[in-house]
Amino acid sequence: MTGKPKERTGRRRAFQLVGLGLILFGCFIRVLDPYPVRMTRMIYFDLLQRISPRDYNPDLPVRVVDIDEQSLANWGQWPWPRTLLAQMVKNLGEYGAASIAFDMLFVEPDRFSPARLLKDPSLAGVVSVDHQASKLDNDVLFALEVANWPVVLGAAARQSGDGRAITPHAGIIEIGEAPTAGLVSVPHWTPPAPPLDRSAAGIGGVNVSPLGGMGIIRRVPVLWGGPDGALPGLGIEALRVALGEPVIIAEGTPDEAGIMLAVEIGEFRLPTTENGEIWVRYRRDNPDLYLSADEIMQEPDNPALRAEIEGRIILVGTSAAGLFDMHQTALGESVPGVSIHAQILEQILTGEMMSRSDVTAALELLSFVTLGIVVTAVMARFGAVASFVAGGASAAVVLAISWLAFQNQLILFDVTFPLMGGMANFGLLAGYLFISTEREKRVIRQIFSHYVAPEILDEMEGAGHQLQLGGETQEITVMFSDIRGFTPLSESVSATDLVTLLNQLFSQIGDQILLERGTIDKFIGDAVMAFWNAPLPVEDHPRRAAQAALLMRQALVGFNASDVMKGQPPIALATGCATGRACVGNIGSKRRFNYTVIGDVVNVAARIEQSCRHVDYDILVSCSVYEKTRQDMAMLEAGFVDLKGRTDLEPVFVLVGDRTMLNTPAFQRLEATHKVLIEAIRDRKPSDQIEMICEDCIAQARQIEPGLLNFYGALSGRAADFRSDFQSSQLIFSHHDREPTPTA
Structure with a gap:
């Protein structure tokens, strides 16, 4: 237990x-944290934003001046002369822009400057200007205008190391252990062409992703690491200039170098990743954010434009298809890069800063x-x-x-x-x-297969039978088989050897029961009980039970000849079969029960098996089995027997063989002679006549089934079993015709 x-x-x-x-x-x-895990996490964060994107607030002081298709159509292809850009800066400044940030590069001198045009060999002798005009430089004019207003110019990351160093205009104050040491690194910067780099109020990085980065823009560095020190991003620098702040504070940890916690610009605090990035809290792209550059280039003093520009941070960029500045957001939209800078400024101003810390990652792991x-x-x-x-x-x-x-x-x-x-x-x-x-x-x-046939197991599994207490009444065929002479056998061998012998014997006869789709109920000492037509229906179950009894008889012959029986007297079996209605199901307690049968047919089968000694034959079947199998099995009437516990006598039959034997001329002659013998006994013929007929049966049986010799030898002493006063009422069939008698 x-x-x-x-x-x-x-x-x-x-x-x-x-x-x-x-x-x-x-x-x-x-x-x-391999790539598939990281990407799955990012996709989930994108999904969160798509379900609940940020709302657009038109009152926020951020606008984008868009060099759109209309602007290019009216003012010429890009790049424009710096004189046009100077006019744009002047107009924006006069409209009251808090800061003006260009999300574009001015790396090379303006090719439209008169001084450069005169030096172009291809234009020599074609272009002529007076002496004063030849000294005009559009970059100088642009720089002079830039110096008059809060303008931020852009610098871009590059791989090559050629060119000049860049000097950030924002002071960086570091709090903690070198927080800028772990910033997203840029190999080299492409600064604005002189003298623009000296006249601008600020310089910021225009990149929205690390060099070579592609795909969805989810995080953008607010501070970049570079060969000349930390450089703020374009939007952050535009905010600093608009606020008039001279410095940006980089907050790190006091005990670990290269870890950025936050960036502070005036009253604004931006939580960052450890390498100085912020998560972009996106909204749907909104056309109200954009002002066409074409409108800005018109004459000033437009009240509607002034209302849109005054006191606001103005970002200048382009959405024109040919200028290739489009990026994909977490919302699945493609927007100009300048729009991403604008959205960063918006979320800073509203305080809608997404965050993700090591504590959050630890909670995820937890x-x-x-x-x-x-x-x-x-x-x-x-x-x-x-x-x-x-x-x-x-x-x-x-x-x-x-x-x-x-x-x-x-x-x-x-x-x-x-x-x-x-x-x-x-x-x-x-x-x-x-x-x-x-x-x-x-x-x-495997264990249960010792009790029921494998095909029945398959059907039970397929039908999904549940084991529970209770049962149902149905017709079944029950078999009892007992070892004859078990007591002398148990006295001649040790208990261990006896168990081994019984196990091997029951294995062989049990296999025959399972072969005929029977269910082994239990082994009772030296006896076995089995039944057919449960737990699943079995067609012609009386015939299968009778066939199993014959197979057990054959298996016993081989067992008696095996090594385990050397020196031992042969074992004989007594088998009884009966068909009738019984209750079949799980019977017992709620914790322990057995699948078994209860009913009168069980007692009948057990008593018929006990009657084998009286009849002196190894296999007896009841009248019900005979009725249902008489067309398939070779059987002979064995008279009426008195079953213990029952008032009425029970007609029984000896099982001689299967259908093959039934159809042999030898058995048919024996069956006819047997009927004559039984009639002679019932008609009380002279004993010598009965003996003569009995001898004739014995002679015929010798060639058919040797076990019948003992049966006929004991028949003369069992005359009363065939002369019962109840036999006429007990027999409900004709012994002269193999066709079953119809019943109501």
């Missing part, structure tokens, strides 16, 4: 160890571990279905926490790894449970 609980505990512990191993392996994968423990613990105790429900409920809680954290605090809490990791753990554990269950199922099937 204690072995099974210990075995179950051991299996459960092994299962829990497997679950723990999977959890530890998942933690290892999360720490490594969520994964918790889900893994829930799945493992519940599955180990209650199975896969309960584990799926519990894991699903836990996953829903984690998903709700992630959504609420994003909606209320703009915290990016990743649920993909906890959920997908939990699903992977569930799948692997369910697979492990399935394999172990299948292994146990095979063991149980």
Whole structure:
């Protein structure tokens, strides 16, 4: 009794160890954070923003001057002469722009400057200007205008090291242990051409992703690391200039170098990643953000334009298709790069800054571990279905926490790894449970196959039979088979040898029962009980039971000739079969029950088996079996027997052979002679006449079934069994015709 609980505990512990191993392996994968894990996390963060994007607020002091297709059509192809850009700066300044940031590069001198045109060999002798005009330089004119207003020019990252160094205009104050040491690094910058770099109020990086970066723009550095020190991004520098702040504060950790926590510009604090990036909180692109450069280039004093520009940060960029400055956002839109800078400024001004810290990552890992423990613990105790429900409920809680954290605090809490990791753990554990269950199922099937035929097992599994207390009444055929002379045999061998002998004997005769789709109910000492037509229907079950009895007789011959029976007297079996209605089902207590049968037919079969000694034949069947198998089995009437516990006498029949024997001329002659013998006994013919007929039967039986010799030898002493006063009422069939008599 204690072995099974210990075995179950051991299996459960092994299962829990497997679950723990999977959890530890998942933690290892999360720490490594391979590309598929990172990308899945990013896609989930994109999904959060797509479900709940930021709203556009037209009152925010940020606008974009767009060099659009209309502007190019009216003012010429790009690049424009710097004189036009100077006019644009002047107009924006007079409209009251708080700062003007160009999301474009002025790397080369203006090719439209008169001084450069005169030096062009291809234009020599074609272009002529007076002496004063020959000294005009558009870059100088542009620089003079830039110096009059709060203008921020852009610098771009590059791979080559040629060119001049760049001097940031913003002072960087570092708090902590060298926080700028871990910034996203730029190999080299492409600064504005002189004298523009000296006249601008600020210089910022125009890049929205690291050099060579492609795809969706999710994070943008607010500070870039470069060979000449930290350089702010274009939008951040535009904000600094608009606020009139001389410095940007970079906040890091006091005990670890190269870790950025936040950037402060005036009253604004921007939480960053450890390498100085911020997560962009996107909104849908809105045309109200843009002002056409064509309108700006017109004459000033436009009240509507002044209302849009005055006191606002103005970013100058382009959406023209041929200028290739389009990027994809987390919302799935393609927008100009200048729009991303504008959206960064908007979220800074509104304080809608998304954040994700090491604490958040640790909580994600804790969520994964918790889900893994829930799945493992519940599955180990209650199975896969309960584990799926519990894991699903836990996953829903984690998903709700992630959504609420994003909606209320703009915290990016990743649920993909906890959920997908939990699903992977569930799948692997369910697979492990399935394999172990299948292994146990095979063991149980192997054990149960000793009781029912394999094909019946297949049908039971396919039909999904459930084991529960109770039963149903139906027609079955019951067999009892007992070893004759068991007591002398048990006295001649040791108990161990006797068990070995019985096991081998029952294995051989049990196989014959299963072969004929029978169900072995139990082994009772030296006897076996079996039944047919349950737990699943078995066609012609009386015939199959009779056939199994014949096969058992054949198997016994081989067993008596085997090595295990050397030196032992041959074993004989007494077998009785009966067909009738009985209650079939699981009978016992709620904790322990047996699948068995209860009914009068069970007692009849048992008593018929006991009558084999009286009849002196090894296989007897009831009248009901005879009725249902008389067309398929070779049987002979054996008279009426008194069954213990029953008032009425029971007609029985000896089972001689199967259909093959039934159709042989030899058996048909014996059957006819046997009928004559029985009629002579019933008609009380002279004993010498009966003896003569009996001798004739014995002579014929010798060639058919030697076991009949003892049967006929004892027949003369059993004359009363054939002369019963009840026999006319008991027999409901004709012994002269093999066709069954119709019944109501």
